[in-house]
Structure formats: C-alpha cells, structure tokens
Amino acid sequence: MDFANSPCPEGRAIDDALSRIGESITEAQAKVASLEDCECKEGMFALAATRRQLFVGTGLVAAVGMTAMLPRQAGAKSPAGAVEYPIPADSTKEPGRMMGEDSGYGSRSQFEGEIRWVNPTRTASFVPMQNSYGTITPSGLHYERHHAGIPNLDPARHRLVIHGLVDRPIKYSLADLKRFPTISRTYFMECSGTTGPELMKASQPTVQRTHGLVSTSEWTGVPLSTLLKQTGLKAGASWVLAEGADGAVMTRSVPIDKCLSDALIVFGQNGEAIRPEQGYPMRLFLPGWEGNISIKWLRRLEVSDKPFYTREETSKYTDLITKTGKARIFTFTMDAKSVITFPSGEMKLPGAGFYEITGLAWSGRGKIARVEISTDGGQTWSLAALQDPVLPISQTRFRFPWIWTGAPATIQSRATDETGYTQPTHQQLIAERGPLEAPGMFYHMNAIQGWGITADGGVKNVHPLG
Numbered sequence: 374m375d376f377a378n379s380p381c382p383e384g385r386a387i388d389d390a391l392s393r394i395g396e397s398i399t400e401a402q403a404k405v406a407s408l409e410d411c412e413c414k415e416g417m418f419a420l421a422a423t424r425r426q427l428f429v430g431t432g433l434v435a436a437v438g439m440t441a442m443l444p445r446q447a448g449a450k451s452p453a454g455a456v457e458y459p460i461p462a463d464s465t466k467e468p469g470r471m472m473g474e475d476s477g478y479g480s481r482s483q484f485e486g487e488i489r490w491v492n493p494t495r496t497a498s499f500v501p502m503q504n505s506y507g508t509i510t511p512s513g514l515h516y517e518r519h520h521a522g523i524p525n526l527d528p529a530r531h532r533l534v535i536h537g538l539v540d541r542p543i544k545y546s547l548a549d550l551k552r553f554p555t556i557s558r559t560y561f562m563e564c565s566g567t568t569g570p571e572l573m574k575a576s577q578p579t580v581q582r583t584h585g586l587v588s589t590s591e592w593t594g595v596p597l598s599t600l601l602k603q604t605g606l607k608a609g610a611s612w613v614l615a616e617g618a619d620g621a622v623m624t625r626s627v628p629i630d631k632c633l634s635d636a637l638i639v640f641g642q643n644g645e646a647i648r649p650e651q652g653y654p655m656r657l658f659l660p661g662w663e664g665n666i667s668i669k670w671l672r673r674l675e676v677s678d679k680p681f682y683t684r685e686e687t688s689k690y691t692d693l694i695t696k697t698g699k700a701r702i703f704t705f706t707m708d709a710k711s712v713i714t715f716p717s718g719e720m721k722l723p724g725a726g727f728y729e730i731t732g733l734a735w736s737g738r739g740k741i742a743r744v745e746i747s748t749d750g751g752q753t754w755s756l757a758a759l760q761d762p763v764l765p766i767s768q769t770r771f772r773f774p775w776i777w778t779g780a781p782a783t784i785q786s787r788a789t790d791e792t793g794y795t796q797p798t799h800q801q802l803i804a805e806r807g808p809l810e811a812p813g814m815f816y817h818m819n820a821i822q823g824w825g826i827t828a829d830g831g832v833k834n835v836h837p838l839g
C-alpha cells in the first residue's frame with residue numbers, strides 16, 4: 374500500500390524530515406523491543422524471560438516500601454482534590470493566601486466533594502454526572518475501566534513499536550511522537566458495558582451509577598495515519614493489533630480503515646499530559662468506538678492481514694444475541710444515547726415550580742441532531758434546546774424548561790443523531806436482541822432512561838418493565 378507524496382517541494386521536504394523521526398528497527402527487533410523497554414509481561418508474544426522480569430519488578434516496588442508510595446496528605450477534613458484552609462470571619466479584613474501555596478498546581482474548593490464512584494471489585498469508576506456542568510469531564514473525574522490496575526510508566530523509557538506488514542518497522546519514543554504535527558479534538562469515550570445492568574430492570578439508584586462510564590475530554594495527539602505513512606503498509610494489511618503495557622497486556626484488533634481515518638495516538642488531555650489512569654504516557658484513541666479498544670499505555674501496533682481474536686474480543690466484549698443464541702463480535706461503534714442528569718435518581722425536588730431539566734446526549738456516529746423530552750412517561754415529546762457548539766462524537770448538553778405541578782411524573786430524554794438514528798426503548802432493544810434472563814453482560818445498551826418523580830419530590834430510577 375502506497376501513500377501519495379506531497380505535490381510541492383516544501384511538502385516533500387517536510388515528508389522527508391518526518392520520515393527520519395523514530396528509530397528504524399528490524400521485524401526481529403520489533404518482537405522484543407517493547408518488552409526490553411518495559412520490563413513488563415508478554416502479550417501476544419510468548420517470551421520465557423518476561424515472567425521473571427515481572428517478579429523482579431514486583432520486588433522492587435516492595436523494597437521501596439509502603440510509606441514512600443503514599444501521597445502527601447492534604448488537610449484531614451478536605452475532600453479529594455481539595456486542600457483545607459481556615460475560613461476567615463470577614464474575608465475583606467485580611468489578605469487571602471498567597472499564590473504558590475498550592476505548589477504551583479491548583480486544587481478545587483474544599484467545599485466541593487464530587488468524586489468518582491468506584492465499584493466493589495475496584496475495576497471501574499463512574500463520573501458524578503448528576504452535578505456536571507457543560508460537556509467537558511474534569512480529567513480527575515473521567516471514568517476509568519482497567520483490567521489490571523494502573524501501571525506507572527516512565528515516559529523516558531516507554532516506547533511504541535509499529536511492525537508486522539509494514540515496509541519499515543519503527544520504534545517511537547514519546548519525544549519522537551511530539552515532533553509530528555498534532556491535532557486536538559473534543560471526543561466522548563464510553564465503555565460498551567455502560568447501563569448494561571439496566572436492560573431488564575431498574576438496577577442502579579443514581580445517574581452516576583447507571584450512566585457514569587462515559588466522559589468527554591479534549592484529546593491531543595498524532596494521527597495514526599501519519600505514523601503508518603512513515604512505516605508504510607504492505608499488501609494485505611487489513612487489521613492492526615493494539616497492545617497495552619498494563620498488567621493485563623490489554624489487546625484488541627483494529628480494522629486498518631479506522632487506523633487510516635480518525636485514529637489518534639494521544640498524549641494530551643484537557644490541555645495537559647493524559648492522566649495515568651487514561652494511559653499515560655500514550656494511548657490509542659478511536660473516536661466513537663467502545664472505550665476498551667482505545668488501548669491505554671499503548672506499546673505495540675502489529676499490522677496483519679487478519680484479526681487476532683484476542684481474549685478481550687472473544688471471551689469479553691462480544692454481544693450475546695439471546696434470540697438466536699449467537700454472539701456478535703467486533704461491534705465497535707457506540708450508538709446514540711442520552712440521559713437526564715438533573716433531576717435524576719436520589720435527588721429531591723424541594724417543591725412544585727420551575728426546574729430546568731438538563732442532561733447529555735452523544736453518538737459515536739457523528740453529531741446529535743435533536744433531543745426530545747417527555748415529562749409524561751413517553752406519551753408526548755418536545756424538543757430540548759442544544760447547547761452550542763454541537764460537536765461530532767462529543768457530548769452535547771441539552772436543556773428543557775419545565776414547571777412541575779407537584780403531581781407524580783416520569784421524565785425521559787430521547788436522542789437522534791445526524792444519521793437519523795433514534796435512541797430505542799428497552800422493549801425495542803429486547804425485541805431486536807432478545808432478553809437477558811441469566812446473569813451476563815449486555816453490551817451496547819443505549820435505551821431511553823426514565824426518572825420517576827414522586828409527589829414528595831423524590832426522584833428514582835424507573836423502568837418500563839418494572
């Protein structure tokens with residue numbers, strides 16, 4: 374596969390200069406390069422030495438000792454992300470604290486305590502959407518889903534290797550990547566398991582716990598197509614294995630078309646380096662696709678003529694269609710979805726009167742075209758206002774003015790994206806794919822969410838099937 378060269382001399386000079394970034398390696402070197410650099414575990418390659426290296430690494434951590442691992446304590450009473458300061462009797466009668474007391478990195482107000490909710494197995498954490506403003510998720514509240522915890526990677530040692538069906542295997546450092554032209558895009562990311570437990574019944578009490586595995590950030594990185602232009606692609610290149618440097622050696626197969634369109638190698642999030650829990654120092658980002666395929670702590674991309682059928686795309690992240698008994702594999706795109714964040718589960722409205730219903734809508738297929746609101750359990754629907762700018766593959770804030778009479782009500786939101794696709798009901802999803810009777814995971818669950826408001830103003834998760 375050949376990429377067209379730039380038509381002008383200046384463009385050719387730039388192409389030529391870019392082609393010298395990164396370290397050219399042989400295919401044989403590619404097979405060990407990332408392992409040597411990471412002291413971590415074997416992924417799709419079975420290399421005997423690596424298990425031993427893993428144990429050496431573990432011993433080192435133990436030798437450092439627990440005290441050194443603990444973060445510096447903030448004020449005893451302050452919530453996470455904040456520092457406790459005294460409250461003056463009259464703030465106009467004394468100077469406030471000096472700049473620099475925060476060591477040069479700011480913290481939020483000690484009066485704000487929103488935190489991610491961590492599930493009991495500590496494998497996922499959920500965004501406090503009920504108190505979110507606008508569309509950007511603060512980096513410290515971005516949802517998490519890890520398969521073996523958060524590795525601590527030294528950016529000076531971490532490498533990304535691209536090899537397989539390429540003309541020139543290349544090894545890139547973070548510094549190498551930063552020399553390429555970069556782009557920034559505001560994109561949502563959603564776990565394909567979000568709201569899965571809500572298919573058959575109202576399962577979780579709050580919007581944080583029903584829908585909190587979705588977030589939006591501004592991501593900065595290098596288009597993967599730029600790197601593949603440097604490595605070249607051989608005939609037959611059609612899939613790419615993406616491999617992480619975490620303890621799970623998370624791996625997924627990615628179609629080459631996605632790699633050559635909007636795929637990014639990301640190192641920036643909301644104006645700073647991506648957080649460790651988002652894949653520091655670099656991650657794959659595949660806009661609009663289920664979160665787990667955007668491999669974090671990315672260390673290797675192997676180009677192939679076929680998918681790899683890795684653990685995370687056979688035993689996990691496939692969709693059992695109970696109607697037929699067959700499973701769907703490689704279901705990547707996240708369909709249109711929306712949820713009302715205010716009012717939402719476990720809130721209490723103080724009394725009848727005006728409320729602004731608000732929430733978020735998103736689609737992996739492009740822009741949100743409209744969001745409709747029902748306040749009568751789905752009998753009638755009215756258009757909500759969409760907050761500009763409405764960006765493709767990003768969360769869109771919607772707002773709807775509402776006067777609550779004080780009578781019980783069920784409020785719902787329904788999103789339609791620019792392809793004309795409308796968010797389904799639970800019944801429609803079940804009719805299409807079959808019910809989920811036995812315990813199991815229902816991925817890509819994007820049904821319309823309902824919140825019931827009782828006469829006393831209480832708000833609870835309600836489900837059309839009870």
Ligand code: CO
Nearest residue numbers: 565663704705
């Ligand atoms: Co899927």
